[in-house]
Amino acid sequence: MSKTKEILTQTEKYSANNYHPLDVVLSRGEGIWVWDVDGNKYMDCLAAYSAVNQGHRHQKVLDALIKQTEHITLTSRAFHNDRMGEFLHKLCEVTGKEKALPMNTGAEAVETAIKAVRKWGYEVKGVEEGKAEIITCSGNFHGRTTTIVGFSTEAQYKDGFGPFTPGFVTVPYGDIKSLEDAITPNTVAFLFEPLQGEGGVVVPPEGYIKKAAEICKQKNVLMVADEIQTGLGRTGKMFCCDHEEVVPDVYILGKALGGGVYPVSGIACDDDIMGVFHPGDHGSTFGGNPLGSAVGLASLNVLIDEKLPAKAADLGKYFMEELNKIESPHVDHIRGKGLMIGVVIKESSGTARPFCEKLRDLGVLAKETHHQVIRFAPPLVITKDEIDWALERIEKVLK
Numbered sequence: 001m002s003k004t005k006e007i008l009t010q011t012e013k014y015s016a017n018n019y020h021p022l023d024v025v026l027s028r029g030e031g032i033w034v035w036d037v038d039g040n041k042y043m044d045c046l047a048a049y050s051a052v053n054q055g056h057r058h059q060k061v062l063d064a065l066i067k068q069t070e071h072i073t074l075t076s077r078a079f080h081n082d083r084m085g086e087f088l089h090k091l092c093e094v095t096g097k098e099k100a101l102p103m104n105t106g107a108e109a110v111e112t113a114i115k116a117v118r119k120w121g122y123e124v125k126g127v128e129e130g131k132a133e134i135i136t137c138s139g140n141f142h143g144r145t146t147t148i149v150g151f152s153t154e155a156q157y158k159d160g161f162g163p164f165t166p167g168f169v170t171v172p173y174g175d176i177k178s179l180e181d182a183i184t185p186n187t188v189a190f191l192f193e194p195l196q197g198e199g200g201v202v203v204p205p206e207g208y209i210k211k212a213a214e215i216c217k218q219k220n221v222l223m224v225a226d227e228i229q230t231g232l233g234r235t236g237k238m239f240c241c242d243h244e245e246v247v248p249d250v251y252i253l254g255k256a257l258g259g260g261v262y263p264v265s266g267i268a269c270d271d272d273i274m275g276v277f278h279p280g281d282h283g284s285t286f287g288g289n290p291l292g293s294a295v296g297l298a299s300l301n302v303l304i305d306e307k308l309p310a311k312a313a314d315l316g317k318y319f320m321e322e323l324n325k326i327e328s329p330h331v332d333h334i335r336g337k338g339l340m341i342g343v344v345i346k347e348s349s350g351t352a353r354p355f356c357e358k359l360r361d362l363g364v365l366a367k368e369t370h371h372q373v374i375r376f377a378p379p380l381v382i383t384k385d386e387i388d389w390a391l392e393r394i395e396k397v398l399k
């Protein structure tokens with residue numbers, strides 16, 4: 001029995017069946033490359049859903065992690081630690097915001113944003129207690145907590161998990177008129193992804209984010225951008241909202257904020273919003289811990305020092321152009337921004353899954369999203385030659 005088979009059998013026996021991974025068991029990673037337990041090498045074109053933008057085991061991120069373990073790793077927020085301030089300073093610098101609040105996973109950061117904008121609604125906007133509404137989009141993905149799945153439009157994400165938290169309204173993604181019509185005096189926020197990753201790499205019509213920002217401002221509604229997947233360089237700018245020169249009221253960040261080695265997330269906003277939190281209102285045992293703070297700071301520094309957003313813009317453009325040149329009977333269209341690219345497979349050609357399995361056999365790891373879409377989102381440290389290597393294999397599979 002191969003090592004892979006052995007581990008798959010063990011995993012199947014003991015793990016909950018809540019994922020359907022490709023049958024590949026990884027045991028090593030470096031940059032854009034990963035190796036399985038049987039010694040096969042693959043290019044990682046998923047990058048842990050963009051949590052590994054800096055590449056696997058980036059030396060500077062690892063150095064920060066290891067160095068910090070030699071001092072202190074966890075204090076809880078009952079005491080101060082000497083690393084969090086520096087990390088949040090950098091995060092505020094990068095987002096252009098006055099304050100930041102650290103958490104661990106993306107879903108926790110989304111929950112933090114929901115709490116912040118609701119409280120802002122009651123205390124600052126003057127919404128009657130218990131009446132706050134948050135507008136969300138069809139096709140959204142903001143995480144897996146019971147509150148968050150409650151406003152998902154994906155039946156499977158919520159099936160069997162109710163009852164759900166009230167106070168959320170859904171509008172069609174990309175439709176500015178629906179957003180405008182959905183706003184009431186009780187609306188506190190518009191929560192959206194500037195490009196829907198899990199929804200299938202869905203790019204909204206050009207101008208949508210800018211117009212949404214104008215409407216939010218005009219109606220005193222907070223614009224909350226979930227940039228957990230799109231942020232930190234992935235789409236060719238530091239934040240996807242930058243493409244339309246929009247600065248949302250609240251940024252939600254996660255994934256690559258931990259450089260692929262440690263869960264680090266958080267929100268960033270100005271003090272008029274963050275000021276609603278008082279001691280005891282909200283917290284997390286691990287949020288802002290010294291180890292995570294050291295990793296978060298290093299992860300941001302790598303993105304900036306290596307100009308990864310600009311790299312994603314250039315190489316993403318090249319990757320997309322070359323993909324478009326492939327004459328395939330199976331591809332409906334290709335969409336995306338920067339190094340977040342979705343290849344939409346025609347329904348008549350079946351689902352995207354078998355294409356991902358064939359890619360794996362040729363050494364390219366990509367994952368289907370939403371049945372018909374193959375997502376290509378490699379670490380941003382990829383080179384043009386490496387993209388060419390992937391393209392050769394992708395062409396074979398698509399033809």
Ligand SMILES: *Cc1c(COP(=O)(O)O)cnc(C)c1O
Nearest residue numbers: 105106107141142143226228229
């Ligand atoms: C991954 C993701 C989340 C959830 O992050 P977790 O760390 O898995 O909780 C939320 N929003 C978006 C846009 C994401 O891509």
